[in-house]
Amino acid sequence: MDFQVERGGRASKNAAITLLIVLSALTAGPYWLNAGHQSVLMEIFYFLALAQLWNLMAGFAGVVSLGQQAFVGIGGYTLFAAIAWWGIPPLVALALAGIVGLLVALPVVHMVFRLQGAYLAIGTWVVAEVLGLGVSQIESLGAGSGMSLPIEVADSIEIAFIDRDGVLYLGALFLLVTGNLCAYGLLRSRFGLALTAIRDNESAAAASGVDCKRVKLVVYLATALGTSLLGALIYLTKFRISPAAAFDINWTSYIIFIVVIGGVGTLEGPIVGTIVFFLLREYLADTGTWYLVILGLLSVAIMLKWPAGIWGSIAKRFDLKLFPTGRRLRVSDREL
Amino acid sequence: MSLLEVRHLAKSFGAVKVADDLSFMLEKGAALGVIGPNGAGKSSMFHLIGGSLKPGAGQILLDGADITALRPEQRCRAGIARTFQVPQPFSKMTVFENLLVPSAFGAGAAEPDGDRYCVQVLEQTGLLRKANQPAGTLTLLERKRLELARALAARPRLLLLDEIAGGLTEHETAQLVETIKEINRSGTAIIWIEHIVHALTAVVQRLMVINFGAKVADGSPGEVMGSTIVKRIYMGIEVA
Ligand SMILES: Nc1ncnc2c1ncn2[C@@H]1O[C@H](COP(=O)(O)OP(=O)(O)OP(=O)(O)O)[C@@H](O)[C@H]1O
Ligand SMILES: [Mg+2]
Numbered sequence: 001m002d003f004q005v006e007r008g009g010r011a012s013k014n015a016a017i018t019l020l021i022v023l024s025a026l027t028a029g030p031y032w033l034n035a036g037h038q039s040v041l042m043e044i045f046y047f048l049a050l051a052q053l054w055n056l057m058a059g060f061a062g063v064v065s066l067g068q069q070a071f072v073g074i075g076g077y078t079l080f081a082a083i084a085w086w087g088i089p090p091l092v093a094l095a096l097a098g099i100v101g102l103l104v105a106l107p108v109v110h111m112v113f114r115l116q117g118a119y120l121a122i123g124t125w126v127v128a129e130v131l132g133l134g135v136s137q138i139e140s141l142g143a144g145s146g147m148s149l150p151i152e153v154a155d156s157i158e159i160a161f162i163d164r165d166g167v168l169y170l171g172a173l174f175l176l177v178t179g180n181l182c183a184y185g186l187l188r189s190r191f192g193l194a195l196t197a198i199r200d201n202e203s204a205a206a207a208s209g210v211d212c213k214r215v216k217l218v219v220y221l222a223t224a225l226g227t228s229l230l231g232a233l234i235y236l237t238k239f240r241i242s243p244a245a246a247f248d249i250n251w252t253s254y255i256i257f258i259v260v261i262g263g264v265g266t267l268e269g270p271i272v273g274t275i276v277f278f279l280l281r282e283y284l285a286d287t288g289t290w291y292l293v294i295l296g297l298l299s300v301a302i303m304l305k306w307p308a309g310i311w312g313s314i315a316k317r318f319d320l321k322l323f324p325t326g327r328r329l330r331v332s333d334r335e336l
Numbered sequence: 337m338s339l340l341e342v343r344h345l346a347k348s349f350g351a352v353k354v355a356d357d358l359s360f361m362l363e364k365g366a367a368l369g370v371i372g373p374n375g376a377g378k379s380s381m382f383h384l385i386g387g388s389l390k391p392g393a394g395q396i397l398l399d400g401a402d403i404t405a406l407r408p409e410q411r412c413r414a415g416i417a418r419t420f421q422v423p424q425p426f427s428k429m430t431v432f433e434n435l436l437v438p439s440a441f442g443a444g445a446a447e448p449d450g451d452r453y454c455v456q457v458l459e460q461t462g463l464l465r466k467a468n469q470p471a472g473t474l475t476l477l478e479r480k481r482l483e484l485a486r487a488l489a490a491r492p493r494l495l496l497l498d499e500i501a502g503g504l505t506e507h508e509t510a511q512l513v514e515t516i517k518e519i520n521r522s523g524t525a526i527i528w529i530e531h532i533v534h535a536l537t538a539v540v541q542r543l544m545v546i547n548f549g550a551k552v553a554d555g556s557p558g559e560v561m562g563s564t565i566v567k568r569i570y571m572g573i574e575v576a
Binding site: 005196199207209327 | 386407409426430433436440441452455459468486490
């Protein structure tokens, strides 16, 4: 029998073209956006990247971590330490931050992976708290009150004719795009098949020959690396770091909010979630604490009403896939 | 050497014994039917053979090698595939993708070759028309068929079927029997748990009865169904 396996679909072609146009416009951002808009977009980029990583780990691999702030903090502090202690150039320090994050994740993974479900979630949180407390004991990093980057360092971040803000903006965009491309490529690969099977049913995946533990481990480590890189970039843009801010559980709360309202276990969900998150922040910023209360209530409401999230519900209704990771079968040239 | 050897397997949940000194052997390419009252420990036996449940005592050997310590995915790769009594599909993946998972990771097939085999299995199990449908949208009967198809896609040497005929019409049951016979003829050994005895006996040469986790009868279908102990167990069920 003649058959063909197709990847992709109608919506995805249009989506790819739209995406390319949007990305080109964003890449040219430093030329046509003012500093204020650039900095908001930059924040959107790194929140989306953080959310996409958490989504891979929790939404697909089922490792629900509440401790991603550990890696934001480790990344940020590695960068500051590398610059302050050894005078390493910021962009090199950024790469170093990713490596250190991965090194920290290795022993952590052996601890937390002994735990299951809620215990694992709490375990990751505790690890983050402990790391934050540890860092706040280091005098040469400003202990509990934190530290700032020397002004010369800040001024050194410019490449040719692009100024500091532009470089940081492009760096965030670069991390976002490569991160998403990696996630997309990963999900379309053989490894992605295993990951998607685990998302849907772990015991059936194991019975089908998938080494679930190994898949989870790989995803956890990759997420740690990516989150540390992002943490370093985030604090490079802020020029100031403190343990309380860098190891704040709110990093993870916001990420979870984004993923949950957008839609867990899809690549499109976190994009929708990030847009909603920033719109809410824009309009509710003046309400102070109410902002957090509303975020919380909204995510509970969505979890109850649309457990698949905003994107998940729309996609199901209209059979939409912008980033198709699946495989469609065509037999003898007819669609089944 | 036997394909499968189960030696003195024991497992309890508190006071409930789901495996009680259970021993039996299965030859390569053979077909064994398993019956027993509800809660007797039949599915638990599959959990033990499949590796999702660890025995309290005893060993399981495949081709003479001890696999008791192997994890489920390792046993699948070694050639044991199972269906779940309560279907466990990958709900958001399509039916075709459901099969690709065991094909890639259980059978270790590369794409073009594995894809071709999965299409064959879809055809054999009558699921080809549903290939691109998310598994979560299937009816219960279709899900049971998917369980069979997914297990087959792992290209097992030993296939464990847990009540896949329940709820089928006479005609559908006859079709299923034909499919299973065909699978068995191609060399795959089968252990089939089913309450519908006439469907079982159409396929298997041997029947085993389990009660309270223990093997109470094992032999040709005629012998087993005629034995007094089996009559007593099933009479008991009818009265209750
Ligand atoms: N994880 C568990 N914890 C406690 N008890 C369990 C567990 N799993 C199974 N049991 C009990 O073990 C007994 C055997 O269950 P099992 O599913 O193996 O029976 P079965 O022979 O397959 O029955 P059925 O014909 O209804 O499918 C039942 O009484 C069940 O309630
Ligand atoms: Mg059962």
